[in-house]
Amino acid sequence: MVAEGFTVDLNKPLVFQVGHLGETYEEWVHQPIVTKKGPRFFHSDFWEFLTLTVWWAVPVIWLPVSVWCISMSISRGLSLPEIVPLIALGIFIWTLIEYTLHRFLFHIKTKSYWGNTAHYLLHGCHHKHPMDHLRLVFPPAATAVLCFPFWNLVKLFTTLSVTPALFGGGMLGYVMYDITHYYLHHAHPTRAVTKNLKKYHLSHHFRIQDKGFGITSSLWDIVFGTLPTTKAPKTEQ
DSSP states (O other), X not given: OOOTTOOOOTTSOOTTTGGGXXXXXXXXXXXXXXOSSOOOOOSSHHHHHHTOOOTTHHHHHHHHHXXXXXXXXXXXXXXXXXXXXXXXXXXXXXXXXHHHIIIIITTOOXXXXXXXXXXXXXXXXXXXXXXXXXXXXXXXXXXXXXXXHHHXXXXXXSOTTHHHHHHHHHHHHHHHHHHHHHHHHHOOOOSHHHHHHHHHHHHHHHTOTTSOOOSSOSHHHHHHTOOOOSOOOOOXX
């Protein structure tokens, strides 16, 4: 299904085109188009709708879930001094999950038709259209599906009372991640910390795509040796 010398038509739905790029997909997807309005993905309005997510949907949907999980641990007998470290641990574990998913799954190399198509839907679209404000945070339906294996994984290694608080902390870490990610793309930071974090992330998009996989911090890039060493370019917002 890979077509030799195939050219993507940006005026047509993209998802089922990109697979035809074959080995040239990797180069194509890392040549960003910087516009706030993204391309159309599907002919179907229903499937197109499922790819679009406003940033505030993440805290509105998932913060209550996080709070509910934490309250469940309280109802199962844990005290506040016992729960706070579990929440902090959940957030910390999320930062490692964030780094691992970004580095090893979101940046997996593909060249087959279906491999390219899946990668574009998962993360390639974000690199091709990094300022697309409706495809920047993770769609709630996809997050809901992923909650089940993560919940069961936590449950496997913890007790009945610990599981909800630890999972709730991880969920809180996820919310912080997605909001931070949106902020880095579309806000204009005035403080040194957030300015540096924005430059750090834009470097990953516009200069060194195989470095700088952390979003909320550079901790795991430092630990695993994937810290970018050059300055990010200045971009007009």
